[in-house]
Amino acid sequence: MNDTTQGIRIRPGGLADASAVLDMLDSAVVWMNGRGNTEQWGTTPYSKKPGGVARVERYMTENAPHIAELDGTPVGALVLDSGPSPQMPIAPAEEPERYVRLLVSDRRHAGLGIGAALLAHAVEETRRAGVELLRVDCWAGGGGELVAFYERNGFTPTGRFLSKAWPGQVLARRVG
Numbered sequence: 260m261n262d263t264t265q266g267i268r269i270r271p272g273g274l275a276d277a278s279a280v281l282d283m284l285d286s287a288v289v290w291m292n293g294r295g296n297t298e299q300w301g302t303t304p305y306s307k308k309p310g311g312v313a314r315v316e317r318y319m320t321e322n323a324p325h326i327a328e329l330d331g332t333p334v335g336a337l338v339l340d341s342g343p344s345p346q347m348p349i350a351p352a353e354e355p356e357r358y359v360r361l362l363v364s365d366r367r368h369a370g371l372g373i374g375a376a377l378l379a380h381a382v383e384e385t386r387r388a389g390v391e392l393l394r395v396d397c398w399a400g401g402g403g404e405l406v407a408f409y410e411r412n413g414f415t416p417t418g419r420f421l422s423k424a425w426p427g428q429v430l431a432r433r434v435g
Contacts, residue, residue, distance in 0.1 A: 272324030
């Protein structure tokens, strides 16, 4: 599907998008670090983390990737799956679900609603699949800004978890 919201076009992603997604992830680390946040994703660029490139390539080939574009340039990415990452201490839902495994936007285009547009797209994709539950997990540290972002986009916190020392929050949204 090719959604268009406020000039943002959302299209299916693929392996050819992996380098753009890695660039977005790397710039997000720099942006977070510049704001004093070194706990969420650390200080190492995502493309330099052990397994980082391979993980993004798997996202682009084994999951359901979607790319947000402005004027033909990738500015955001969403990856949907049928459940949480097996590496995270999160139980699958007791019903069919879609799970946001990755949501990232190019910080050079912050404030344009790219993340919100991608989440709205995730809701539509979940409905289209005949599934009523959309979930996501995120970093719950700092001032809770990321949790608040998901709440503003219709998600409700359902449970907290720790992955080593990383505090996480699972959120859910009914779409049926």
